[in-house]
Amino acid sequence: MNTDDPSGAVVVSSGVTEGRMDRIQRERAAQEKRCWVRLTRACNNHCLFCLDSDVHDGTMVPPHLVKEQIERGRAEGAERLILSGGEPTIHKNYLEFVEFGRKLGYGWIQTITNGRMFAYPRFAERAAAAGLREATFSMHGHTPRLHDRLVGVAGAFSQSMQGLKNLMQLGIVVNVDIVLNRDNLPHLDRIIEHFLERGVGEFDLLWPVPFGRAWRNRERMLWPKDARSEQLLRAIELARDRGAVVWTNRLPPQLLEGLEEFIQDPYKLHDEVRGRRGQFEQWLSGGQPPFCRTQQRCRFCFMEQFCGEVEKMLPLLSEPAPPSACTTAASCEKAARSGGPVRIALNKETAAWIEKNVAMIRSRPNDFTFLPDNYLTLAEYEQKGLNPLDALRPLHGSSVKLEGLPACLLPDAEPTEEPARWWTHDRPAGHLDDLVDDFVLRRYRVRSLRCRGCRFEDSCPGLSINMVRMYGFALANPLGFDPPPELCDTAKGPGLHASVVVRSRCSNACSFCTTRLIAADNRAPWPIDPWSAVRNTIEQLAGQGYRILRFAAIEPLEHPDILRAIRHARKLGFERIEIWTHAGPCRDEEFARKLVEAGLSAIDVPVMGPGAEVHDAVAGRLGAWQESLAGVGNLRSAGLSDVSAHMVIARGNHRHVVQTYAACCENEFGPLQSLVLAAPSLSAATSYEPVAVPLEECAEAIGRDLGLLSVAERGRFVGLASRCIPHCVLLRHIDRQMERHFATAAAPGDGDDSVEVKQFRKSLTEQGEKTRGFDLKRRSRCPRWADCSRGGDCPGIYPLYLELYGDGEFQPL
Structure with missing residues (x-):
């Protein structure tokens, strides 16, 4: 019986599709005995995050082996049969296995699937007749564009949606798995809304596992375990408030503060360990650790904490077993009368004893150590457990000892180290289930993200996982915060990519510059970020x-500590260091050489015209063009080969786009890598008017000048232009045959992030009209985009442009 889920899901539902479950019901569902059988090592999708892709060899498990596993699971008492893969429905004997399970007496037969085979009505009908009761669809987007991109198959979304509809019409319970990643997380609430509207009442949100294609695509698929996501919390609340059942799978508990009821049952650890039993048994017997045990991979993995504790345990196999603690009033009384040290596990019974003996405890504080009495289930917690704050309240002000509990629960207590050994068996190998239970009871601890900066952060053991599930992270009250460190603004993603906004000075005064316009609106210059903020x-x-x-901005190369910052970043292990810069400061050859020696990897330079006249006018300074050219030349001479250039199109250079592209192909800047329309900087529409590009004029000039380029360069240029100029406007002025070069997806940051003008304005109003660069730069499609043949690929336009000029120039194709 394969209890490890190859898709990353843990099946915990009981066919519940509406109504909320209390935490004990959830726990019972999560711990239901089930038989999980893998039918295939093949799949008709090609998901970017597939953890199993390295073992997919295209084979089907022989039918007799499948039936043996199904029989074994039933003999062991499993009531639920789960058929999985790969993709189970592509096994030629799939329907036979469903019927076989039903005849053996399984009360509930479920499948984990991408759902595409169920798009065929006859197949869906035969599955239902054979005994299929539930299907968990792996759906990772709410639009064809997002889902198909993630699963690597064009048309997969529409086929899966048809399969979902077919099964629901047959009365099959359908729920949805969503693998969370950097691409779909910003849209999670809309994904859940999409399926709620179609009658789905149960969701499982999966943390990606750093194996297979998920690891190879880690820059897009994986995200740090301490990166709290408001989109995630908002989506869970949406589903909960609409009466749906929500499960999480492998999600780091600290990301769910405020929604602790959705923290995954630690019982799931048994499935994780059983699925790699051979590797763990070998490791515990003195062999090599699992191949994946590397710092780079582990920091993304749900199992990092367990493996880390096992690794620390192995050299300590000869340590004595952990000492027992008093768990009853009688044992507390007996130990206290002995006159020696007393270790008390906090529960309802011992708390009552503590309250009766406060005076004695206060008179002998050094003799008393208090630790959590942890439980494997919430049902046990409800029966025996107690909020540790309530148990310790009578002892406030005393200097007793705390073991395995955060100091903030009793600030006057003396924190003491826990015994090094946390397992009960002399030889952990061969006792994996017991080892997992010991870990859950004694070492599975979590801390709130609020705890960062607490003066006890380095020594705090954290809160037991089931204690948090029972009472919440609100137990934690971090102590003695140091003043928060000075930090620069940052923008994170995609992948392992982060940008630091370094506030400095800039010798240019570009007409479209966000920072310049905001500073003018604030009637104060931007302060220069101190080195401490950059370093932190x-x-x-x-x-x-x-x-x-x-x-990035304002002009990093004019910051006094930029060389220091690059060296420090290299020392910390950054593999690539880029700078967005006009490169003017590098007209100094020595400075250019020092930048390259410090570790600079690449630069991206804005070009605003085909020559000095236009460029300098937009840059707001005579000589800007010549200085940038000289700076780029010096960097190339110093050995920097990765030089990119982009054009910011603004009012003033919008008639010179093709000319600028042609000029860059011949000078130090090199061919332009992107074209960008100048974006709004302030929330008032009138502030955007002096910068906003007249799109019709821009497209007309492009059509006029396109002949300046070679045939090959025309195609490349049109591809770039189609990422920033609405396609209907562009096609009115260029040969329709050039449409084949258009980008097949909207510009980065647009597409599914598009907003209607009314939503955009409402969003700004709710923020008190504060400037939010991200919101201002989000694009909107015209109201008729759905009627356009290129509506799904068009980059749209900024909402402030529509406020200024309306949508009359946008005509569906």
Whole structure:
């Protein structure tokens, strides 16, 4: 019986599709005995996050082996049969296995599937007739574009949705698994809303596992375990408030503060360990650790804490077993009368004894140590357990000892170290289930993200996992925070990529510059970020696992500590360091050489015109063009080969886009890598008017000048232009045959992030009209985009543009 889920899901439902479950019901469902059988090592999807892709060899498990596992599971008492893969429905004997399970007496037969085979009505009908009761669909987006991109198959979304509809019409319970990743997390609430509207009442949210394609695509698929996501919390609340059942799978508990009822039952650890039983048994017997045991991979993995504790345990096999603690009033009384040290596990019974003996305890504080009485289930907690704050309240002000509990629960107590050994068996090998239980009871601890900065952060043991599930992270009250470190603004993603906004000065005064316009609106210049803020930010990003660092606005090269910052980033292990810069300061050859020696990997330079006249006018300074050219030349001479250029199109250079592209192909800047429309900087529409590009004029000039480029360069240029200029506007002025070069997806950051103008304005109003760069730069499609043949690929336009000029120039194709 295969109890490890190859898709990353743990099946915990009982066919509940509406109504809320209390935590004990959830626990019973999570611990239901089930038989999980893998039918295939093949799949008709090609998911970017598939953890099992390295073992997919295209084979089907022989039918006799499948039936043996099904029979074994039933003999062991399993009531639920789960058929999985790979993709189970592509096994030619799939329907036979469903019927076989029903005849053996399984009360509930479920499948984990991408759902595409169920798009065929006859197949769906035969599955239902054979005994299928529930199907968990792996759905990772709410639009064809998002889902199909993630699963690697065009048309998969529409086929799966048809399969979902077919099964629901047959009365089959359908729920949805969603593997969370950097691509779909911003849309999670909309994904859940999409399926709620179609009658789905149960969701499982899965943390990606750093294996297979998920590891190879880690920059897009994986995200740090301490990166709290408001989108995640908002989506869970949406589903809960709409009466849906929500499960989480492998999600780091600290991400769920305030929604602790959704923390995964630690019982799941048994499935994880059983699925790798051979590797763990070998490790515990003195062999090699699992192949995946590397710091780079482990920091993304749900099992990091368990494996870390096992690793620390192995050299201590000869340590004595952990001492017992008093768990009853009688044992407390007996130990106290002995006159020696007393270790008391906090529960309802011992708390009552403590309350009766406060005076005696206060008179002998050094003799008394209090520790948690942990339980494997919440049902046990309800019966025997007690909130540790209530148990310790009578002892406030005394200097007793705490073991295995955060100091903030009793600030005057003396924290003491726990015994090094936490397992009960002399030889952990061969006792994996017991080892997992011991870990849950004695070492599975979690801390709130609020605890960062507490003066006890390095020594705090954290809160037991089931204690948090029972009473919440609100138990934690971090002590003695140091003043929060100064930090620069940052933008994180995609992948392991992070940008640091370094506030400095800039010798240019570009007409579209966000920072310049905001500073003018505030009637005060931007302060220069001190070195401490730059250093702290780089160190924080390194600690969060980012490996590609970009320094951006205002002008990083004019910051007095930029060389120091690059060296520090290299020392911390950043693999690539980029700078967005106009490169003017590098007209100094020595400075350019020092930048490259310090570890600079790449630069991206804005170009605003085909020559000095136009460029300098937009840059707001005579000589800007020549200085940038010289700076780029010096960097190339110093050995920097990765030089990119982009054009910011603004009012003033919008008639010179093709000319600028042609000029860059011939000078130090090199071919443009992107075209960007100048974005709004302030929330008032009138502030955008002096910068906003007249799109019709821009497209007309592109059509006029396109002949300046070679045939090959025309195609590349049109591809870039189609990422920033609405397609209907562009096609009115260029040959329709050039449409084949258009981008097949909207510009990064657009597409599914598009907003209607009314939503955009409402969002700004709710923020008190404060400037939010992300919101201002989100794009909107015109109201008729759905009627356009290129509506799904069009980049749209900024909402403030529509407020200024309306949507009359946008005509569906």
